[in-house]
Amino acid sequence: xxxxxxxxxxxxxxxxxxxxxxxxxxxxxxxxxxxxxxxxxxxxxxxxxxxxxxxxxxxxxxxxxxxxxxxxxxxxxxxxxxxxxxxxxxxxxxxxxxxxxxxxxxxxxxxxxxxxxxxxxxxxxxxxxxxxxxxxxxxxxxxxxxxxxxxxxxxxxxxxxxxxxxxxxxxxxxxxxxxxxxxxxxxxxxxxxxxxxxxxxxxxxxxxxxxxxxxxxxxxxxxxxxxxxxxxxxxxxxxxxxxxxxxxxxxxxxxxxxxxxxxxxxxxxxxxxxxxxxxxxxxxxxxxxxxxxxxxxxxxxxxxxxxxxxxxxxxxxxxxxxxxxxxxxxxxxxxxxxxxxxxxxxxxxxxxxxxxxxxxxxxxxxxxxxxxxxxxxxxxxxxxxxxxxxxxx
Numbered sequence: 001x002x003x004x005x006x007x008x009x010x011x012x013x014x015x016x017x018x019x020x021x022x023x024x025x026x027x028x029x030x031x032x033x034x035x036x037x038x039x040x041x042x043x044x045x046x047x048x049x050x051x052x053x054x055x056x057x058x059x060x061x062x063x064x065x066x067x068x069x070x071x072x073x074x075x076x077x078x079x080x081x082x083x084x085x086x087x088x089x090x091x092x093x094x095x096x097x098x099x100x101x102x103x104x105x106x107x108x109x110x111x112x113x114x115x116x117x118x119x120x121x122x123x124x125x126x127x128x129x130x131x132x133x134x135x136x137x138x139x140x141x142x143x144x145x146x147x148x149x150x151x152x153x154x155x156x157x158x159x160x161x162x163x164x165x166x167x168x169x170x171x172x173x174x175x176x177x178x179x180x181x182x183x184x185x186x187x188x189x190x191x192x193x194x195x196x197x198x199x200x201x202x203x204x205x206x207x208x209x210x211x212x213x214x215x216x217x218x219x220x221x222x223x224x225x226x227x228x229x230x231x232x233x234x235x236x237x238x239x240x241x242x243x244x245x246x247x248x249x250x251x252x253x254x255x256x257x258x259x260x261x262x263x264x265x266x267x268x269x270x271x272x273x274x275x276x277x278x279x280x281x282x283x284x285x286x287x288x289x290x291x292x293x294x295x296x297x298x299x300x301x302x303x304x305x306x307x308x309x310x311x312x313x314x315x316x317x318x319x320x321x322x323x324x325x326x327x328x329x330x331x332x333x334x335x336x337x338x339x340x341x342x343x344x345x346x347x348x349x350x351x352x353x354x355x356x357x358x359x360x361x362x363x364x365x366x367x368x369x370x371x372x373x374x375x376x377x378x379x380x381x382x383x384x385x386x387x388x389x390x391x392x393x
Contacts, residue, residue: 074089114148160202342373
């Protein structure tokens with residue numbers, strides 16, 4: 001609704017929009033000799049638009065702190081600072097004041113979620129957090145779009161819950177992936193609280209979704225033969241060798257893609273991993289089959305990535321299409337690259353290798369992790385007992 005703009009009457013209280021602010025500024029310049037005029041938004045309590053004779057429109061918040069009304073400059077109206085952003089900033093200032101915090105404190109002025117990420121969280125974490133690249137991807141993909149423009153204190157738990165529900169219901173992301181977004185939000189807001197940029201994290205008490213996604217898919221004997229044959233037929237020889245290396249060693253895909261020729265000691269049959277998922281260095285003991293395969297991979301090279309990309313200075317990117325071709329050629333359904341690691345573990349356990357040894361080979365953080373996933377494969381005694389009872393029944 002536009003403000004009344006006749007010469008004799010003008011209401012300074014109206015719903016701020018581009019049209020209404022333009023009309024108000026036009027009336028002010030034509031009918032008033034004052035240097036400025038304060039207008040009040042009827043949609044957001046405490047939001048003021050100060051009109052100047054120069055045509056400038058400045059948004060201000062008028063929160064109440066300890067029974068005293070403050071005046072806080074939010075920013076000039078522009079394409080970069082819209083009415084809606086001014087309302088969010090005003091709401092943030094009022095919330096801070098209600099919590100007993102002076103919103104005029106330098107650390108609070110104009111700090112949005114985007115500012116928290118770019119000026120505080122990312123600079124502090126990029127040197128020490130190994131998963132920072134994943135954080136950047138999540139932020140660029142969704143978090144900046146959803147929260148980047150919002151003042152910190154204006155973000156409520158309900159906003160975060162609605163965002164997570166959208167990822168799950170509309171985008172069809174798995175519970176595990178949604179939980180990774182929640183974990184990142186919790187880390188970012190926790191950083192804000194620890195550095196006195198926020199009083200309380202809006203994500204703190206939001207619960208993770210239950211994850212029932214522990215996979216058990218492994219290759220049966222016929223599929224193993226078909227998979228190896230399909231790798232031999234694959235036109236992308238480098239990718240096929242990569243998959244066979246994972247098949248023979250239980251290495252993670254990221255470990256293999258990041259491996260360098262100088263990390264491999266074929267004489268000692270050892271592959272050195274300078275950094276693993278646990279944050280520690282480790283060694284992979286190579287079988288004779290793995291050593292033979294690596295001889296072909298390395299050739300006469302002395303340095304460089306084990307599996308270089310088109311740019312030799314960078315590793316090969318994830319060869320998902322090659323894996324899909326191999327599985328299709330072998331007639332294998334529902335099998336992923338990471339399942340090659342599980343396939344190795346299942347073969348080892350079924351062959352009688354102790355779980356503790358399997359745990360060391362998989363480089364799990366604890367043997368309990370291995371036991372939780374593979375102990376059922378050692379229940380042959382229970383199977384024999386059931387067969388005995390079944391025969392007697």
